Amino acid sequence: MYTVKQVSGLTGVAEPTLRVWERRYGIVSPERSPGGYRLYDDAQLAVLRDMAALVDAGVPASRAAATVKELASSPVAEGRGTGALPDGDEFIAAALSLEPSVLDDVLRRALAAAPFEEVADQWILPQLQRLGEAWEAGEATVAHEHFASGGVMRAVSAVFDAAAVSAEGPAVLVGLAEGDRHQLALLCFAACLRRRGVDVVYLGADIPTEEWVSAARRRHARAAVLGVTREEGIGSARELADALGSITPPMSVWVGGSQSDAIDGVHVLPPKVSEAAANLHLGLAAGSV
């Protein structure tokens, strides 16, 4: 639990403002200590952080409050899973086994252990990085890596497909620029965003700029998200971001991945895909994107 002073330090919001938000908008109702002091839990801290981010972005406080209240009651915010994730070596062992049933089993157990957001950031993506290390060390071959990537692709696609999309939201395009084929983190991001009810149009890997532009026009997309995962991909990602940024009516361009800082004039997403999806969703829900 956090005191009002700690919450103020963590959110950058002055204590009197925190009390006003509570009284006027009812976005949190902190418990009281025996001495009558406010005590906030992690979920309330998260709500206040979101509120602060929206107000900082220029969203009026009343609209920001309505948005964070709506998001706090969305299914993704509820019911954290409790199961244990498979052991760190199991994924590599499954890749090396070249047995589809072994690979599917470890992925199924991982996905059943916790909400997808947690599994993606804490298990799937670190396991893929480990797979890269095993390949570099000569312990895994290209065949092992392709076999395991294919299993992850199918498992995450099923999560994407199972997510329900809310009818009225704007479309968001998600994909990679021409030449880039590292789409697994991007697909995890897309599944997280779709689980929040966003109408995600997943284009996938290696899409030429002119096809991105025509997809954006066809779906009247409000935002586009691209991943940039290799230095060699920076040039085509810049060209794509420029092209998408100059469409009319304007759409906002968001970039994730290890090379995202190299792209100017876009919103850079944090490396954790669940956080990145939450940030974009917040902006869309508040109408600030």
Ligand code: B12
């Ligand atoms: C699987 C894989 C492939 C698969 C991809 C399959 C698929 N469907 O995506 C295939 C076989 C296609 C492939 C091809 C190649 N690969 Co490869 N690949 C990998 C591997 C093993 C996993 C990639 C992955 O998904 N990583 C998972 C994420 C977690 O890691 P990350 O990219 O660092 O991303 C982090 C963040 O940036 C963020 N993030 C990433 N994208 C996004 C997007 C959004 C929206 C957000 C919010 C966040 C986010 O998430 C992560 C969290 O920290 C990596 C090893 C590794 N260390 O990653 C090599 C790796 C990325 N590949 C590499 C190379 C060299 C290649 C090839 C050039 C090989 C070749 N000679 O053909 C080609 C290039 C293909 C191309 N043109 O893009 C190198 C890259 C080196 C470099 N620094 O540029 C790596 C690091 C392997 C290595 N150790 O050398 N690869």
